[in-house]
Amino acid sequence: MRPQEPAAPRAAKAKKSAGRDLRAAIGVGVGLGAVILASLFVYKPVFLGVIVLAVVVGLWELTSRLAERKGIKAPLVPLAIGGAAMTVAGYVDGAEGAWVAMAFTALAVLVWRMTEPPDDYLKDVTAGLFAAFYVPFLATFVALMLAADDGAWRVLTFLILTVVSDTGAYAVGWRFGKHKLAPRISPGKTREGLAGAVLFAMVAGALCTQFLIDDGVWWQGVLLGLAVAVSATLGDLGESMIKRDLGIKDMGSLLPGHGGIMDRLDSLLPTAPVVWLLLVAFVGS
Structure with missing residues (x-):
């Protein structure tokens, strides 16, 4: 009896996978692109609002994950208000306005956290200061670009x-x-x-x-x-x-x-x- 030929390894036949839902990703990407382009070229302050919205939602996601996974309570309210102010200040007053808003945001984070027990105070405010720099402060540079002619x-x-x-x-x-x-x-x-x-x-x-x-x-x-x-x-x-x-x-x-x-x-x-x-x-x- 003729011996049966071994089947090709499954791994050799496997095709590379993109690793995500490309149809959904493309659809969402096109939708976001349309919103961005429309707001960017129709009226600059509308696009500034898009930046602020992205900053606030981004801060909410970041602080939520920190609380869920690490028990770190970075105060969202002063971060969201300060982040919005930081972005608007960068557009209106330039880099100096953004730095001033960043300083007041940091101060607000320190004071806001004082309303809770002192346990983990240093950890929480450190995470808050990191979040303030990582999301709204870096996003402010988009507002600085937007302010040019x-x-x-x-x-x-x-x-x-x-x-x-x-x-x-x-x-x-x-x-x-x-x-x-x-x-x-x-x-x-x-x-x-x-x-x-x-x-x-x-x-x-x-x-x-x-x-x-x-x-x-x-x-x-x-x-x-x-x-x-x-x-x-x-x-x-x-x-x-x-x-x-x-x-x-x-x-x-x-x-x-x-x-x-x-x-x-x-x-x-x-x-x-x-x-x-x-x-x-x-x-x-």
Whole structure:
């Protein structure tokens, strides 16, 4: 009797999976993009309201997860009010206004927590100060970009480069990724994905700076794209560290296919000051 040929290993036949609901993710992404573009180019203060809403929801997600997983009670009320004030102050009064609002937010966190027993006071206010810096203060740099004469185009460039960087990393890493970038932090990220993020962002940066930014030159966009790819990747890894410490996969579930608001802000927040600073250096404020 002819021996039966062994079946091909199941693993060899398995196809790579995207790891998320792409249909839902694309639908939510298109919807968010439409809201952002409409508010950004119709009336700047409306987009400022979008930033404030994202900040408040992001703070709610972050403080909720800290309380659930670690028992850390970072005071949400002063953080939300101070975060909103910080963002508006940055748009109206510039960097000085944002710093003043940040200082008062920190003070409010310290005082608000005094209304409860002193146990874990230091842990709670430290988490509150971290949340104030991580979410609203970094988001304020988007408001600073928005306040420029060509602010809508600066913000659009910032959003395009961050999204393109994330997309390049995901697409190239999913197709060609073999070498892990930071396996203990984010096993899905690869060095090939980082190379894809850099390449995609540099090309997009050259195009955006040349055609969207007043007095911008293509080579400035190449440098801008490189910086965005690095900061976006570090931001993603940073939130991955937070989520691993908390023992969760996503910060929330408000956005089907994406997770929570903070899961979309992870690469945007640390990238905002980078883009703001480089654009000011290249073409002025």
